[in-house]
Amino acid sequence: MNTGTAAPGSGISRRRLLVGGAGLAGAGAAGALAVASLAGGDAAAQATGGGVVPFHGVHQAGVVTRQDRLYFASFDVITDDPGELHRLLDDWTVAAAQMTAGLEAGEYGAVGGPYLAPPEDTGEALGLPAANLTITVGVGRSLFVDGDGRDRFGLAARLPSALIDLPHFPADDLDPARSGGDLCVQACADDPQVAFHAVRNLARIGFGVVSLRWSQLGFGRTSSTSTSQATPRNLFGFKDGTANIKAEEVEELDTHVWVQPGDDPGAEWLAGGSYLVARRINMHIETWDRTSLAEQETIVGRTKGSGAPLSGGDEFTEPDFAVTGRDDQTLIAERSHVRLAHPTVNGGARMLRRGYNFTDGSDGLGRLDAGLFFIAFVRDPRIQYVPMQTNLSRHDVMMEYLVHTGSALFAALPGVPDGGSFADALFD
C-alpha cells in the first residue's frame, strides 16, 4: 500500500529515504549497515548538554539514549482507512520532530492559533526545555493482520517474519488491557512532564484514528546504555544491566540490535529498525524484602553492593560459572539469574535493554503495585528474547518474586531521514 502523495496539511516533503530498504544491500561489504557510527550519535549529542537529541537519522533515537524517565503508550488503530493511518504517521512525524527539538506541536502551538479553535499543543510543556526527549515509534503484528488473519491495511505482505505473537511463558499472568497494540510510542526524556506531553499530543493528533490501549509511566531507569553512566538499580535493589549493550559498542549494535539488510527478504523495509519487546514485570517486593541478603545474592548471582559476580572481581568482571567453593559447589548458582541470562547459555544472544522502574500505586491488598517495565531492543526476538525468557521462566529462582502482567512486541521503525515520514518504510 502506497498512498503516493504527501498527506494534506502535513507540511513535510516526502523525500525518499536514501539509506533504507532494499537499497541498502550494497552499503557494506558484509551487508551490515555502514552507518553504525551514527548509532551512538544521539547519545553523543546528549552528552554535550544541549538537551536536544536529533530526531532524524538512519535509526530512530530513543534506543541507545540515556534518559531517566519514560512514558510509553500503546494504541489501537480504530480506522479501516489506510490513508488515514498513513496521514496519522505523517502528522506524528512532524509533531515528533518539533517536540523533540523543544518546540510546541502544530503550526501555531499552544497559544498562537485562532482564538476560537482548540490549541494545537496542550501547553503543559511550555517553558520547559527539550529535556533530551526522544520519540520512538513501533508497529505491532495486529497492524498487519487481525486475529482472523485478515489484511487490515494492505500491509499483510509486509509483515516481518520475526514480528510474532510471543508465546505464553510459564509464570505469565498477562492482563490483555496491558498487552499488545497496533502502534507504540516510547517517549523518553530527562523530565517526565516532557515525556507525558509528547504522548498526550500524539494521542490528541490521533483522535478518531487511534485509541489509547494502555500506557506506562516509568520513573527510574535501569540498564544504562552508556559506559559513562553508573549502572542503575532495579527495585530488588540490585544493579541492573551491567552487561547491557552500550551506545559505544557500535559493532555489537549491528550484530544484536539493528535489523540488517537481508535479515528478512519479505520485510526489507525494516532494515535499520529493531524489535521492541515490552514486558510489565510486577515484583513481589514485600516478599523480596523479607528474604536474606545471602538468598538475594544467590538468586541474582552478584553481590548487592558492588554488583560483582559471586565468582569474584568487580562489577565488570566476567562471571566465572565454573569456579567452585565449599563442597565443590559453584560460587554462582546454576539457577542464578546472572547465569541463566548470560549469553554463554543463550547461544551468544545479547539484548539492548532499557527498562524502567515503575509504580502504579498499590494493589488493594496493602502491597505496592511496582516492578520493572522491561524494554529490550533486539534484531530478532525469536532468537534473542524467546529462548532466554523461556529459560528464565522455567529455571530462574527469581521468578518466584516476579509475575509478568503485560506483554507486547513491536517492530521499531527504521530512522526517519530529514524530510521523511514514519510512514515511508511501512507504505512506500
Add this chain to the structure above:
Amino acid sequence: MNTGTAAPGSGISRRRLLVGGAGLAGAGAAGALAVASLAGGDAAAQATGGGVVPFHGVHQAGVVTRQDRLYFASFDVITDDPGELHRLLDDWTVAAAQMTAGLEAGEYGAVGGPYLAPPEDTGEALGLPAANLTITVGVGRSLFVDGDGRDRFGLAARLPSALIDLPHFPADDLDPARSGGDLCVQACADDPQVAFHAVRNLARIGFGVVSLRWSQLGFGRTSSTSTSQATPRNLFGFKDGTANIKAEEVEELDTHVWVQPGDDPGAEWLAGGSYLVARRINMHIETWDRTSLAEQETIVGRTKGSGAPLSGGDEFTEPDFAVTGRDDQTLIAERSHVRLAHPTVNGGARMLRRGYNFTDGSDGLGRLDAGLFFIAFVRDPRIQYVPMQTNLSRHDVMMEYLVHTGSALFAALPGVPDGGSFADALFD
C-alpha cells in the same frame, strides 16, 4: 496516652520538644510561633545545592520545599496496641532522619548487615544522592476514633477539632480505595526513585503494624512554593499556583499554614503542625483539548501563555474583577476559576498548595487516567478549604472537566526537634 519511655530498639533519645505544645503559648506577643524565619529554612538550605533538606526543626520539612517529584502513601494501622504504634513512629523518625540525610535506612543499611538476615534497607537508592528528600508525616481522624466513634489508641481526647470528615462536595466521585487513611507519608525529592525508596522502606519497617492503603506517584510539580521558581503548569496547560503562598512569605505562613498555639485548646500538641488536604483530581483532558483557547482562558480567567489575568497586566498582576469590556461584561468571568478561588471571595482565605501532576496509565476507554494530585497545607481546613471547595464545586465552570476521585485530610505533625520523635506530639 503516653508510653513515657523510649521505644525499645529505636535508638533515639527522647529529648522533649523544647518549642511545642502548651509551652508555646508565651513564645510571642501575639501568640504566633516566633520561629517563622525557620519556616523557609529548608528552602534556603535546598537552594544552596547541598541536596540535603534538614529533617529536624520546628516545622516538618516538605511543606515549603520545591522538589519536583512526589510519592505519597496512606496507611491503615492494623495493630490495636498503642505501644506498637508509638514504636512505629519512633522507628519511622530514625529512618526518615537517615534517609533525608542521604543515608540508608537501618543500622546496617542495604548490604552491611548479617548475611543470613533480610537487609535493613531495600537498596534501590544506593549510590543516589539525598536529592532533597523530605518526608512529611500526618495522622488521619480515623487514627483517633474509628467509624463507630471508639477510641482506638487512647488518643480520642487529643483529636484536633479541625480534623473533620470532609463533606461530600458536588461532583465528588470518590473511590474509597483512594481515600482516607490513619497515617500518611508525603515523600518529595528531586529524584522519584529516592521518593519511592523512602516510602517503601517506611512500609517495610511498618510490616505488621501498618498496611498500605493507597499511594500516588506525582511526576510534575504545580504550585511552586518559591519566588525563585517559574510557575509550573498543570495538565490543562495553564500556569498553576501563581498566587500560591511562597516559602519567603514567613508571616503569611504563620497566618495561613502553621497551626498556632491557642488555635485548638484540646489539641495544643498540633501547634507548629498543619493540615494536609489531599485530593486526587482526574482531568478530562481529551475533552479539554478539544475546547477552544477562548473558552479555556475564559474558564481559567487568565491567559494560557503568560498567565496574566484577563483584566490585564502580567502573571503577577492582581486580577481586577470589576473592570469591564464589551457589553459591560467583566473581563474576568464571574464563574472563572481565578475569581472563585480568589481570597477576596473566600473571606481572605489562602492556602499553601503543592500539587503534582499524575498519570496512572489509561482508563480502559481509550483515555488517559491523569490529572492533578492536589495537596494543600492549611491552618484550618474548615475555614480555608471547605468553603472554597464548596464554592468551586458549585460554580466553577472548570468542574465540567474535573472529577475528584480521591480525598483525605491529615493533621501534619509539628516538626521533630533533634533527638525527638514523630510520636512525641501525639503521645506525650
